[in-house]
Every structure is written in structure tokens, then in C-alpha cells.
Amino acid sequence: MRRARLIGLVAAFALAAGCGLVSSSGTFHDASLPGGDRPLDGADLVVTSKSFTEGVLLGKITATYLAAAGASVTDLTGAPGSASSRQAQLNGDADVLWEYTGTGWVNYHNETETIADPQELWQRVHDVEKADHDLEWLPPANFNDTYAFAASAPTAERLGVTSLSEVAALPVADRTFCVDDEFFSRSDGFLPMLQTYGIPYNDPNGVPSDNVTRMDAGVVYTATAKSEPCNFGMVYTTDGRVKNLDLTVLADDEKFFLPYSGTAVVRGEVIEAHPELRELLGTISERLTDELMQELNGRVDIDGEDPADVAFDWLKSENLIE
Structure with a gap:
């Protein structure tokens, strides 16, 4: 059989x-x-x-x-x-x-x-x-192979960040993100992550909605590498583009991601x-x-x-x- x-x-x-x-x-x-x-x-x-x-x-x-x-x-x-x-x-x-x-x-x-x-x-x-x-x-x-946020190596160095807590401490204008629609909407995704790090979405003192660009998952990597239109993009930690594009993966120091x-x-x-x-x-x-x-x-x-x-x-x- x-x-x-x-x-x-x-x-x-x-x-x-x-x-x-x-x-x-x-x-x-x-x-x-x-x-x-x-x-x-x-x-x-x-x-x-x-x-x-x-x-x-x-x-x-x-x-x-x-x-x-x-x-x-x-x-x-x-x-x-x-x-x-x-x-x-x-x-x-x-x-x-x-x-x-x-x-x-x-x-x-x-x-x-x-x-x-x-x-x-x-x-x-x-x-x-x-x-x-x-x-x-x-x-x-x-x-x-979990979710993470990354920045281009020059951007991470310029802003002095190696972790998501350090991103949360940046001026509001520097807290710009690229994410795909699926991650934006997940119950364990973008919005609760921002809450965990004390920078709630659509809050003028957190992450204003204009600071977030939603795009296809594949485009997030190239946008992050160019730091345009965002400083930080959602990535998968074992994706080959992380190394190929010389992205710096930021530590999830609050251990939000499973x-x-x-x-x-x-x-x-x-x-x-x-x-x-x-x-x-x-x-x-x-x-x-x-x-x-x-x-x-x-x-x-x-x-x-x-x-x-x-x-x-x-x-x-x-x-x-x-």
C-alpha cells in the first residue's frame, strides 16, 4: 500500500x-x-x-x-x-x-x-x-530561521545600533521600517513587536504610520540594503541575502520572536x-x-x-x- x-x-x-x-x-x-x-x-x-x-x-x-x-x-x-x-x-x-x-x-x-x-x-x-x-x-x-530586523552595515554603524532596544531609543524620525503585509498582520508579528519594545504603531512618540512601508517580502531586502525608504527591514535570519547584501541583523534582546x-x-x-x-x-x-x-x-x-x-x-x- x-x-x-x-x-x-x-x-x-x-x-x-x-x-x-x-x-x-x-x-x-x-x-x-x-x-x-x-x-x-x-x-x-x-x-x-x-x-x-x-x-x-x-x-x-x-x-x-x-x-x-x-x-x-x-x-x-x-x-x-x-x-x-x-x-x-x-x-x-x-x-x-x-x-x-x-x-x-x-x-x-x-x-x-x-x-x-x-x-x-x-x-x-x-x-x-x-x-x-x-x-x-x-x-x-x-x-x-526566525524573523529578525536588519539594517545595512553603514546604517547600523551610523546610527550606532546592534539591537532592537537601541532602535527603540533612536529619534522617531530614524525609526523607519520595511515589512511585508503578512508580517504586518501576524498576531506574533510587527505590531506586537513594537509594543514589546515600547514604540507602539501609529503613535507620534512611537512609530508613526508614515514611518512604515509595506512591500513584497523580496523587495524588503534590497530596500534595507539601500536604506531607502527605511532604515530597518524584516528578514529571515538564514536567508542568503543577509550575507550577500551585507546586512547587519539586530539582536532581539527582549526575546520577542519565537x-x-x-x-x-x-x-x-x-x-x-x-x-x-x-x-x-x-x-x-x-x-x-x-x-x-x-x-x-x-x-x-x-x-x-x-x-x-x-x-x-x-x-x-x-x-x-x-
């Missing part, structure tokens, strides 16, 4: 890939572990991911590495839509998926409590996912059958940082490289495969 469903999923994902996904499913490079070790010999695993660049990259890294470890891997990276990869795992049609702790907490379990400590949030998500769905959220990687730590998630029965996955996926997780993900994402989004190539090159550079 699972095999029949997989055939349909592969066909659907391939069709969606032809409609503009970052990379088609089913494509990753052959490799082996140094020394020829095959700890997953005989394992049949299905790796999936969502369709945005970072998700596909993490999926390609995982598929390549687990196949190098001896598993027979079906690659369903680039799942169309935000929910299909999650549903495939819940249905038992996919075994390994990279997720984010903030997504698990807010989107999957509708929690509204803000937990600022990344380890505590991971533990809470780990426990509820294990209890409700028998999904094992492995220890998180060392990167956090952590979105990247985490490999494995179905419970799969990790029981193949406990080696803990060490193998941990080997990947411990190497992933914000700066590295900015670099890898940039190679795809800015330089136009294929995610499968970027994944292979990185694994090889870390001497994890040969």
Missing part, C-alpha cells in the same frame, strides 16, 4: 517541480561514507521536504548522506504546498523531514505561549509530537528500527549554523546552483562523504 502511494506522490511532486519548485524530487548524488561504512544497509527510507530553498537543501543533504550510509532512499524533496510534506509523514508515506520548532508549536499545535528559550521550546514540541503522532524530533541544529530551530523529524517506528539515524542526523545537525545556511541558501537563490549539487559539495567539504 505504501509503495502504491509513493508512486503517486513521486508523480505529483515531479509535476509540481515542473511548475517552479526549486528542484525536482528524486535527484541527489551517489556517494559513500569514508571507509565504505554502511550502517543503514538494508534500510528503505523516504526523505521529504517543503518546497522553499532551505527545506529542499536540508532534504538533499539528508537524502545524500543517508544513501551514502547504505540506505535505499526515495527522494520526495520539494513537496508542493506547505502541508503536503507534513501530511506525508503523518500518513506514513515519508520517514524523515526537517521541521522548525516554532512551526511545530504555533502551526501544528496552535499554541500561543511564547517560549524564548530554544531548548525549552524544542523539548515541549518534542514531547507533544511524540505523544500525539509518534514523531521523534531529534535534538535541534545550531541554526534558527525560536525556529531546524530539527530533523523521524517517524517513531523508523528510528526504532534504525537507531543509527540518531547519530547520522546528529552529525549533520551539529554542523549547521545561521552563517552556513545563509551561505548555502545564497548559492541556490543568488548564484543559481542546484540544491543537489550544493548539498553534495557541502557534505564532501565536511569529509562526511566521498
